[in-house]
Amino acid sequence: MEEAMSTTETNTTPMSDAELAELFNTLLECERAGVKVLTEYEKDFAGNDEAVHTIVESRRDEGKYCKLMFDFLRELGADISPRTGSFADKALAVEGKAERLAFLNRGQGWVAREIEKALPRIDRPHMREALQEMLDTHRDNIGRTDELIDGLS
Numbered sequence: 736m737e738e739a740m741s742t743t744e745t746n747t748t749p750m751s752d753a754e755l756a757e758l759f760n761t762l763l764e765c766e767r768a769g770v771k772v773l774t775e776y777e778k779d780f781a782g783n784d785e786a787v788h789t790i791v792e793s794r795r796d797e798g799k800y801c802k803l804m805f806d807f808l809r810e811l812g813a814d815i816s817p818r819t820g821s822f823a824d825k826a827l828a829v830e831g832k833a834e835r836l837a838f839l840n841r842g843q844g845w846v847a848r849e850i851e852k853a854l855p856r857i858d859r860p861h862m863r864e865a866l867q868e869m870l871d872t873h874r875d876n877i878g879r880t881d882e883l884i885d886g887l888s
Contacts, residue, residue: 749858756813758853762869763804765846768820769797772827772839779832786883793876800869807862833887840877840884847873 750758773794780786808815822842829838850870857863 745855747855750853750856752811752813755857755862756808756811758849759804759807759811759813760816761849762846763801763808764816764818764820765822765842766797766801766804767818768823768826769839769842770794770801771819771823772842773797775827776835776839779835785886789879789883793880796872796876800872803865803869807865833884836880836884836887840880843873843877843880847877 773790777787777790777794780790805815826835826838826842829835847870850866850873854863854866854870857866
C-alpha cells in the first residue's frame, strides 16, 4: 500500500547533473523546433499584423530559451545536442492556419508539462527560477495563441 502511494507523490529527489543535462538537451531540441516552426508559420500570417506580432514574440522567446538551455549545458560541462526536435517536421506538415496554431500549442503544452514535472527536482535556485520563468512564458504564449485561433474562427 505504501509503495502505491509513493508513485503518486511528486518526486523531489534532486536531479543529478546527468539528468539535468538530459532535460536541458530535450528542452533545447524542443525550443529549436519552435524557432523553426514559428519562422515558417509567420509566413502564413503575412498581412495580419497582430498575428505576426504574436508569432514573432513567441519565436523570440523560443530563441531566448535555446540560449538559456545552451548556457545551462555549458555550465554543467555537458555535451550539447545539435539536433532539432522532431516536432518541427510534424508541425510543418499540418495544414490550415488554426490547425497549425493548435498543433503548436500542443507542443508548447508538452514543454510546459515537462518543466512543471522537473521543477521540484531542480535544487539549483538560478536554474529553477529560470525554468519557472520559461514555464510561465510558455503558458502566456499558449494563451496568446489560443486568442489567435479564436480570432480565426
